[in-house]
Amino acid sequence: MSLAETIAPQLPYLRRFARALTGSQEGGDAYVVAVLETLVADPQSFPDTQMKRVGLYKCFLKVWNSIRLNRDAMEPKSQADRSLEAITPRPRQAFLLASVEGFTTQQIAEILECSTDEVSRLIEEAGEQIAEQTATDVLIIEDEPLISMDLEALVKGLGHRVSGVARTHREAIAEVRKKRPGLVLADIHLADGSSGLDAVNEILLGFNLPVIFITAFPERLLTGERPEPTFLITKPFEPNTVRALVSQALFFGTDAHVPDASSGLASQQRGPRLATSSDARP
Incomplete structure (x- = not known):
């Protein structure tokens, strides 16, 4: 070979x-x-x-x-x-x-x-x-109760606060309206068939913040061929992986971005859109 x-x-x-x-x-x-x-x-x-x-x-x-x-x-x-x-x-x-x-x-x-x-x-x-450097409010977008509980425990164990747990796109937007998070942990495929990617893109239209995606198929979002998420967690995940990437995302203050469709200039200033739900499918 x-x-x-x-x-x-x-x-x-x-x-x-x-x-x-x-x-x-x-x-x-x-x-x-x-x-x-x-x-x-x-x-x-x-x-x-x-x-x-x-x-x-x-x-x-x-x-x-x-x-x-x-x-x-x-x-x-x-x-x-x-x-x-x-x-x-x-x-x-x-x-x-x-x-x-x-x-x-x-x-x-x-x-x-x-x-x-x-x-x-x-x-x-x-x-x-x-x-020592990081402490923030974290929104968890995850439709599996056991996984969301595990994530919540890991986040709190790092000294962060959980601002909310959402199972669907709609719930995620509602949680953000209640309290603006400093970090989002997002599954890709949600309970009602909606997309965590789409939910995050909608959140990022209002403000930028670090995002970590959770997926069983990281290779679909790590091709190097288009604007892609910086941080991903592979399912099934190891607790230390979550701890490491949460720390890294906050350590760098690495905000995700989406373009403003109404202005080409604004799109250039705010950066490229993350992959969409359709991008994640084969």
């Missing part, structure tokens, strides 16, 4: 990691492109590892540490600038590799080229620093 065939299935997940690390789709995807260009130019640069996924992420972080795309992509985000003063990239890398990507401590040590003790220290440091 060729190197391209080996790493191709991992690209949606590498995009997820890159976007969480940079705090933006544009910045994260630019890094993935840079990695692919590096491998095309010099296939021998791919690390000689037993697990090819470990080698891919190791290659990615070597590119991350060697060029300035990360700084350029985040400027001039004042929230990110303030956050970055309190947490350095290396603890954030270790935290995401464990909590979002599911690597073992040994695998992270190989990726970061450090000891397992150092990995544990980095993860603990990142968790403490991120938790």
Whole structure:
């Protein structure tokens, strides 16, 4: 099997990691492109590892540490600038590799080229620093009662408040009218057949805020071919994944955006629309 065939299935997940690390789709995807260009130019640069996924992420972080795309992509985000003063990239890398990507401590040590003790220290440091910086009201849009209860417990465990729990598009809009949230966790397919994507797009017409989508099919929204959500949680999810992405979304102050259809200029200023419910279907 060729190197391209080996790493191709991992690209949606590498995009997820890159976007969480940079705090933006544009910045994260630019890094993935840079990695692919590096491998095309010099296939021998791919690390000689037993697990090819470990080698891919190791290659990615070597590119991350060697060029300035990360700084350029985040400027001039004042929230990110303030956050970055309190947490350095290396603890954030270790935290995401464990909590979002599911690597073992040994695998992270190989990726970061450090000891397992150092990995544990980095993860603990990142968790403490991120938790100190964030506290907000969270709207949960989820039609499965057990899942919504789990999400509510996780959100409260991070020190946040739950402003409301909605099972449908209509309920989500009603909850926002009662209290404006600082973060939205949204399922895609809701109880009455409505769309969490459409609900979020309607919410974002009024104001911008960080959004994390929950889906069993992340590859449908992580193609790199159109404006897409920066943060996604894959069902069934691990509690640490939720904790990590909630912290990352608030850490960067990464707002989602939709265009103002009445004005082309406003559309450019506010940014691209997120994928719609029809985009998420095969």
